[in-house]
Amino acid sequence: HIDRDDDIQVARMKLPVVGEEHTILEAIHHNDCVIICGETGSGKTTQIPQFLFESGYGSPNSETPGIIGVTQPRRVAAVAMAERVGQELGNCRNKVGYQIRFDANVSEGTAIKFMTDGVLLREMMTDFLLTKYSALIIDEAHERNINTDILIGMLSRVLKLRREKAETDAQNYRPLKLVVMSATLSVSDFSENSRLFRTPPPIVSVPARQYPVSIHFNRRTVPNYNEEAFRKTCKIHSKLPPGGILVFLTGKSEINEMVKRLRKRYPLAKKKLYNDIPEVRTDPRNVEVETEEIEFGVSESTDTFEENDDFTEQDEDEEEEGFEENLEDGQTPEDPLYVLPLYSLLPTKEQMKIFEKPPQGARLCVVATNIAETSLTIPNIRYVVDCGRSKERKYSENTGVQSFEIGWISKASADQRAGRAGRTGPGHCYRLFSSAVYESEFSTFSIPEIQRMPVESVVLTMKAMGIDNIVNFPFVTPPKKEMIRKAETLLRNLGALDDKKNITKLGQKMNSFPLSPRFSKMLVVGNQQGCLPYIIALVSGLSVGDPFISEFEIVPKKDPEEQEEQKDYITEEQRNVLSKFNKSRAVFSKLDKFSDVLQLLSAICAQDHVAKADRMKFYDNNFLRSKIMEDILKLRKQLTYIVKINKGKGLVASASTVSDDELKLELPSKPQIMAIKQMVAAGFIDQIAIRADLIDRDVKLSNNMTISSIPYVTLLPTHEPDTEPNAFIHPASILCKSGELPPSYLIYESLNVNTSSETKKLRMKPLNDIS
Numbered sequence: 001h002i003d004r005d006d007d008i009q010v011a012r013m014k015l016p017v018v019g020e021e022h023t024i025l026e027a028i029h030h031n032d033c034v035i036i037c038g039e040t041g042s043g044k045t046t047q048i049p050q051f052l053f054e055s056g057y058g059s060p061n062s063e064t065p066g067i068i069g070v071t072q073p074r075r076v077a078a079v080a081m082a083e084r085v086g087q088e089l090g091n092c093r094n095k096v097g098y099q100i101r102f103d104a105n106v107s108e109g110t111a112i113k114f115m116t117d118g119v120l121l122r123e124m125m126t127d128f129l130l131t132k133y134s135a136l137i138i139d140e141a142h143e144r145n146i147n148t149d150i151l152i153g154m155l156s157r158v159l160k161l162r163r164e165k166a167e168t169d170a171q172n173y174r175p176l177k178l179v180v181m182s183a184t185l186s187v188s189d190f191s192e193n194s195r196l197f198r199t200p201p202p203i204v205s206v207p208a209r210q211y212p213v214s215i216h217f218n219r220r221t222v223p224n225y226n227e228e229a230f231r232k233t234c235k236i237h238s239k240l241p242p243g244g245i246l247v248f249l250t251g252k253s254e255i256n257e258m259v260k261r262l263r264k265r266y267p268l269a270k271k272k273l274y275n276d277i278p279e280v281r282t283d284p285r286n287v288e289v290e291t292e293e294i295e296f297g298v299s300e301s302t303d304t305f306e307e308n309d310d311f312t313e314q315d316e317d318e319e320e321e322g323f324e325e326n327l328e329d330g331q332t333p334e335d336p337l338y339v340l341p342l343y344s345l346l347p348t349k350e351q352m353k354i355f356e357k358p359p360q361g362a363r364l365c366v367v368a369t370n371i372a373e374t375s376l377t378i379p380n381i382r383y384v385v386d387c388g389r390s391k392e393r394k395y396s397e398n399t400g401v402q403s404f405e406i407g408w409i410s411k412a413s414a415d416q417r418a419g420r421a422g423r424t425g426p427g428h429c430y431r432l433f434s435s436a437v438y439e440s441e442f443s444t445f446s447i448p449e450i451q452r453m454p455v456e457s458v459v460l461t462m463k464a465m466g467i468d469n470i471v472n473f474p475f476v477t478p479p480k481k482e483m484i485r486k487a488e489t490l491l492r493n494l495g496a497l498d499d500k501k502n503i504t505k506l507g508q509k510m511n512s513f514p515l516s517p518r519f520s521k522m523l524v525v526g527n528q529q530g531c532l533p534y535i536i537a538l539v540s541g542l543s544v545g546d547p548f549i550s551e552f553e554i555v556p557k558k559d560p561e562e563q564e565e566q567k568d569y570i571t572e573e574q575r576n577v578l579s580k581f582n583k584s585r586a587v588f589s590k591l592d593k594f595s596d597v598l599q600l601l602s603a604i605c606a607q608d609h610v611a612k613a614d615r616m617k618f619y620d621n622n623f624l625r626s627k628i629m630e631d632i633l634k635l636r637k638q639l640t641y642i643v644k645i646n647k648g649k650g651l652v653a654s655a656s657t658v659s660d661d662e663l664k665l666e667l668p669s670k671p672q673i674m675a676i677k678q679m680v681a682a683g684f685i686d687q688i689a690i691r692a693d694l695i696d697r698d699v700k701l702s703n704n705m706t707i708s709s710i711p712y713v714t715l716l717p718t719h720e721p722d723t724e725p726n727a728f729i730h731p732a733s734i735l736c737k738s739g740e741l742p743p744s745y746l747i748y749e750s751l752n753v754n755t756s757s758e759t760k761k762l763r764m765k766p767l768n769d770i771s
């Protein structure tokens, strides 16, 4: 029996899904798969797991003893929702747990488990039938993340198998129930896909109590949407009746900036209500990082400008729509504004503040990324300010080259964002772009991720699960055959697949690591000359992200493309910081002047010898990102643990029992350094670049060339349209500091096109030379 708090009970009763409890449970009872559509905020994520729990799912003595699994595309949502459902369950709160990549709080008694979809995918590798679950809820299916898509494809098969097993071996097996949840009605890719479900699953759609939202387009699309968002938010706050404001921007640094400005403009009576937000950063290199967490560092804007931009602010002001109402009695244009940021890297405690009541007399204003689009519903929002953009991970179809860009969202997303203003009453959505741009630049829907990204990890995972014919897999939307072929080629180059495209022993080993195939290859070959701990450290480093703060971040607004000319503009203070910076980097470069990975390894080894209490100071003094360094340490522990288990030395209970002391590394010896470089090369065997002058007589190097302007030719063709055919060393690389002619052959980690620079240079991030 569940004993809920009264106010929780009252709040639940108001949620649209509660009225559908019976219909939903009936549908689940009679069908193995059910699709549920409901407007964001209707209660799907918080209530449906509870419906299942209350009807016996997850209870040891019932017909359905297996636990209820709920997947989320975002870590934030998995943690926040587990917490909320725990709260709602009152006396049963300990029945809820969550599991994300670096963190878990599940126990024996857990009946409802929230997790990222990546976690569930990994569980399927050891237990394809997912026997410990009686029901699985796949949430946010409309987002069409690759993990969600693959899960649904696989689960469609698991449902069938569990049904068959239950009929032949009822002692040991029960059928599995699958609930696919979407915030939009466009679910035909799932429901009408006969390769996925032979009989179309029923769709329960929850009638939403959505109030009308008036949409106000800007007359012109202004290039600086941050400025415009600030102006609009101030205007709403100073002129319009009560109601929360939700501002959509694209990422952490923009959001923090906006929050700072708004807090300064409309201060709270009690400033103490705001906490300092700890600094956290990530880097594009980490495949597990969610796209919107990525900070570019350099100029970010990819705006489309409209011609004939001759309006003035006042001009716009006079005719601006959506300001017909007036302040209510008791409001003044200078009332305090309670401004909160919301993005994934924010500590959970700070994220949860959006659900609390704002201080007396203050208006709530949340400045958020996409998270607020469908994952988290902020209460009492009446005004939405939408910049119309989001961060996207883009891949070149020809080459797999990655770039991170701010781009227009889809019309479907823009409508979703507008809808956030109409949950509690009629609302307004202010779009910081013109209706002409909306019509011409915005696609109707976003393209599913699986059709945009390289699929090598997915292909390897699927091969390891015994899915031989990937081309015939019941994908929600099949990836291009071309992409599957490319992935298979890479996996063959790495030795993970044999000539018949079957998984090899090496491939199996590689797949036992929760890493992309290149990194797992490094780990598998790393077990020589005592190098394994170093490779574990490196793989963790390369997989989590770049811990080195770059020179260009220390001396702000310095464009790496023009580093030479700008030297004169730095202040005395900046000069001192730079000198400290250079000294520290010189220490980390001692192992090898041509190897970025050995620089990374030096930093990790150095950290190992710093006492825990002094680490923050060490990171600061050496210009290292603390969050990344700590995540590297966490991942090293996990990997060390996994390696031990793989070697049959699984005496350790969990990754957290691997101690810091156990990891402690001395600097590698000369022969070890040689070996490490070869092991790194083994993971990137297809990413070799040759200095252009060695193969092309027309290329001449001269003494006054900067190192970052020396051309390289990649072994595999990577010609992007509109880019120079050659690749150039990234200015942040150790090679640019060496002052020497860079090596003939380089192994590189990635190629990126800098879209904000005019030359569209192909920049390569080197790992090390081949000797």
Ligand code: ADP
Residues within 6 Å of the ligand: 015, 038, 039, 040, 041, 042, 043, 044, 045, 046, 047, 080, 083, 084, 352, 355, 374, 375, 376, 377, 378, 379
């Ligand atoms: P859906 O999944 O359909 O979008 P949710 O179940 O996430 O809807 O949300 C239902 C309601 O619960 C929303 O009004 C939301 O604001 C509220 N809610 C969610 N989490 C919390 C929380 N931690 N504290 C207070 N209210 C919350």
Ligand code: MG
Residues within 6 Å of the ligand: 041, 044, 045, 046, 139, 374, 375
């Ligand atoms: Mg939800």
